[in-house]
Amino acid sequence: xxxxxxxxxxxxxxxxxxxxxxxxxxxxxxxxxxxxxxxxxxxxxxxxxxxxxxxxxxxxxxxxxxxxxxxxxxxxxxxxxxxxxxxxxxxxxxxxxxxxxxxxxxxxxxxxxxxxxxxxxxxxxxxxxxxxxxxxxxxxxxxxxxxxxxxxxxxxxx
Numbered sequence: 001x002x003x004x005x006x007x008x009x010x011x012x013x014x015x016x017x018x019x020x021x022x023x024x025x026x027x028x029x030x031x032x033x034x035x036x037x038x039x040x041x042x043x044x045x046x047x048x049x050x051x052x053x054x055x056x057x058x059x060x061x062x063x064x065x066x067x068x069x070x071x072x073x074x075x076x077x078x079x080x081x082x083x084x085x086x087x088x089x090x091x092x093x094x095x096x097x098x099x100x101x102x103x104x105x106x107x108x109x110x111x112x113x114x115x116x117x118x119x120x121x122x123x124x125x126x127x128x129x130x131x132x133x134x135x136x137x138x139x140x141x142x143x144x145x146x147x148x149x150x151x152x153x154x155x156x157x158x
Contacts, residue, residue: 016063019102021048021093022073023086030109030135031073048093061096070097070104072127076111081121091124098126106132 018038022031035047046063049056064070072094081087097104104127117128 015044016046016067017044018069018071019046019048019064019067019097020071020073021090022075023078023084023090024075026075026109027073027078030075030107031071034071034073034107060093064093064096064102065100067097067100067102070102072097072104072106073109074106074112074132075109076113078112079115079120091121094124094127098124104130106130108132108134 020031020035020038022028031047035045038045046060046067048060077083078090081091106127114128117125120128
């Protein structure tokens with residue numbers, strides 16, 4: 001997806017109820033679809049960008065600080081740190097979500113496996129405690145509806 005597409009769709013709204021981050025192409029496909037569905041339900045949603053420039057990176061963290069909910073899309077190997085070049089940026093977003101006390105919602109895609117806590121960065125171990133949602137690659141609207149109907153009128157955390 002081209003960066004121009006993100007700008008046209010206003011991926012960074014003036015306020016942010018939900019922040020979505022992902023890893024890898026499989027995570028990106030799911031994240032984009034989820035972003036579109038949540039926006040159509042009236043939520044203010046920020047979708048993380050790949051390789052943001054400095055200005056975009058600042059704005060991403062500003063959105064993250066203000067988001068009530070942090071959706072973490074987890075395709076296979078998403079939490080296998082030390083194997084990929086974007087490890088640091090991805091970890092920083094998770095740390096920031098934990099620090100800002102956002103409601104963290106991990107979404108496991110097909111074949112995702114949680115790492116052993118002994119092999120996981122200590123600063124991120126809190127996410128190993130969160131309940132996650134398991135969806136397959138060919139999800140229907142039902143999972144999205146379950147997420148968006150909760151607290152719809154009050155705009156509180158899921």
